Amino acid sequence: MKYVLLICDDETVSPSNEELEADPVHQAWVADVNRRGGMLVGARLRPVVDATTVRVRDGETLVSDGPFAETKDFVGGLVILECADLDEAIAIASGHPYARWGGVEIRPVWE
Amino acid sequence: MTSPNDSADDRVRAAVDAAFRDEWGQVVATLIGLTGDWDLAEDCAQDAFAAALVTWPRDGVPRRPGAWLTTTARNRAIDRLRRDAAGAAKLRRLAVPADDPDESPVEEIPDERLRLIFTCCHPALPFAARVALTLRTLAGLTTAEIARAFLTAEPAMAQRLVRAKRKIAEAGIPYRVPSAELLPQRLAGVLAVLYLIFNEGYDEQDARRALTAEAIRLARVLVRLMPHEPEPRGLLALMLLHEARRPTRTDHGVLVTLEHQDRSRWNQALITEGVALLDQALVMRRTGPYQVQAAIAACHATAPDAAGTDWPQIASLYAELARLAPSPVVDLNRAVAVAMADGIPAGLAMVDRLTASGRLAGYYLLPATRADLLRRAGRTGEAKAAYEEALKLAPTETERRYLTSRLEEL
Numbered sequence: 001m002k003y004v005l006l007i008c009d010d011e012t013v014s015p016s017n018e019e020l021e022a023d024p025v026h027q028a029w030v031a032d033v034n035r036r037g038g039m040l041v042g043a044r045l046r047p048v049v050d051a052t053t054v055r056v057r058d059g060e061t062l063v064s065d066g067p068f069a070e071t072k073d074f075v076g077g078l079v080i081l082e083c084a085d086l087d088e089a090i091a092i093a094s095g096h097p098y099a100r101w102g103g104v105e106i107r108p109v110w111e
Numbered sequence: 112m113t114s115p116n117d118s119a120d121d122r123v124r125a126a127v128d129a130a131f132r133d134e135w136g137q138v139v140a141t142l143i144g145l146t147g148d149w150d151l152a153e154d155c156a157q158d159a160f161a162a163a164l165v166t167w168p169r170d171g172v173p174r175r176p177g178a179w180l181t182t183t184a185r186n187r188a189i190d191r192l193r194r195d196a197a198g199a200a201k202l203r204r205l206a207v208p209a210d211d212p213d214e215s216p217v218e219e220i221p222d223e224r225l226r227l228i229f230t231c232c233h234p235a236l237p238f239a240a241r242v243a244l245t246l247r248t249l250a251g252l253t254t255a256e257i258a259r260a261f262l263t264a265e266p267a268m269a270q271r272l273v274r275a276k277r278k279i280a281e282a283g284i285p286y287r288v289p290s291a292e293l294l295p296q297r298l299a300g301v302l303a304v305l306y307l308i309f310n311e312g313y314d315e316q317d318a319r320r321a322l323t324a325e326a327i328r329l330a331r332v333l334v335r336l337m338p339h340e341p342e343p344r345g346l347l348a349l350m351l352l353h354e355a356r357r358p359t360r361t362d363h364g365v366l367v368t369l370e371h372q373d374r375s376r377w378n379q380a381l382i383t384e385g386v387a388l389l390d391q392a393l394v395m396r397r398t399g400p401y402q403v404q405a406a407i408a409a410c411h412a413t414a415p416d417a418a419g420t421d422w423p424q425i426a427s428l429y430a431e432l433a434r435l436a437p438s439p440v441v442d443l444n445r446a447v448a449v450a451m452a453d454g455i456p457a458g459l460a461m462v463d464r465l466t467a468s469g470r471l472a473g474y475y476l477l478p479a480t481r482a483d484l485l486r487r488a489g490r491t492g493e494a495k496a497a498y499e500e501a502l503k504l505a506p507t508e509t510e511r512r513y514l515t516s517r518l519e520e521l
Contacts, residue, residue: 001283003283083283084283086235086282086284086285087285087289087293089283090235106282108281108282108283
């Protein structure tokens with residue numbers, strides 16, 4: 001099955017890419033995902049100040065700055081995985097460094 | 112007047128009822144394992160029991176009713192899948208010949224029901240759905256029965272079950288017992304569901320009593336299937352020790368406290384079994400909250416009378432429970448035990464600290480416990496005020512009647 005991991009965080013802690021790469025937890029996570037051969041796509045997103053949201057209401061296009069979800073936690077990255085089942089996706093998500101202070105939402109891909 | 116035929120029919124009817132009680136979960140679990148289709152599994156299990164009602168009076172009750180039912184349900188599933196184009200892939204997994212129903216190899220997979228329990232109790236499912244799904248698939252309760260037990264409308268309960276089954280399929284929740292490293296964490300959820308089902312039945316009158324029996328039966332399954340885990344034994348012991356005292360808990364709708372219960376009416380067979388199970392669990396030397404609670408229940412169940420209760424032992428068990436599973440309700444119970452073991456002032460001080468913390472605000476047993484301790488200490492005026500406060504918060508008529516009678520005694 002395909003799953004998307006939405007890597008969520010409140011951005012108060014925002015390590016640089018270099019810091020992330022040097023983090024042993026991150027290294028172990030990447031090694032684990034590679035070993036399982038499950039990674040299809042992975043991307044880190046720029047912070048929410050760079051976000052733009054588009055809505056169409058009554059035929060009118062409304063563009064606003066900021067993310068769609070007005071919560072404390074925002075999606076900071078996404079990973080698309082191929083795994084056997086939800087338990088494997090949970091195992092991978094629990095190893096992600098952001099799971100320690102943010103959260104990882106697991107969404108099955110509608111196929 | 113009963114003719115020989117009637118009594119034969121009664122015997123078959125009783126055999127089908129017994130098979131339903133003992134084998135339903137196994138038949139459904141096996142069919143889910145074979146087809147991966149929860150609805151199909153339940154439908155075919157139902158068909159198999161209906162077929163038993165027709166066939167068994169004619170051919171006699173089979174030597175192994177569970178095997179007969181499983182084979183019949185499986186053949187029914189093959190028929191259904193044959194007629195369904197999308198069923199072809201599932202059909203290949205099912206295509207195991209089984210000519211003699213009594214010789215089919217169902218005994219080789221004794222953990223089917225365990226897989227079912229763990230799948231129903233997967234942490235990705237909402238808690239209420241875990242309880243409902245467990246009762247539905249493992250115990251064979253109808254949607255109407257589950258809705259009644261949880262005071263929910265039947266369509267809402269049906270929705271909840273549909274959503275849970277859909278999530279299992281679409282989120283890819285695996286149908287299996289989790290691996291060893293996940294087991295302790297997942298087992299806790301399973302035990303919590305079983306204990307919740309038990310308590311749903313325990314607190315209520317006749318209508319929901321079937322739930323306690325069901326929870327005990329499921330706990331027995333879990334003990335048999337996980338013989339090396341101490342907590343399932345602890346939970347079963349706890350349930351049996353509570354169940355042993357149940358007939359004396361109320362008197363004509365009025366709550367009777369432990370102190371005033373007629374101990375000669377406690378079920379000694381259940382107490383003996385509960386204590387034996389607890390001993391088996393304790394020798395494994397991995398203490399958990401259910402074993403500690405069972406140990407507390409055992410202290411009460413084996414005391415000759417209220418005065419002869421080993422309160423110092425109970426107080427120290429509550430201290431252990433507060434360490435393993437901290438909760439303000441545990442602290443409240445601990446305060447009562449401390450009052451009985453070390454004197455009322457020590458217990459009252461703990462209750463007052465708990466009241467000041469605000470952690471049990473609105474919980475009627477907090478002022479009720481305080482009232483009881485004040486009454487024992489001879490502080491009648493304060494006790495009255497506390498009983499009145501508890502009365503305002505008491506959730507059911509049984510509890511209000513009890514508090515009113517205590518208030519009137521002062």
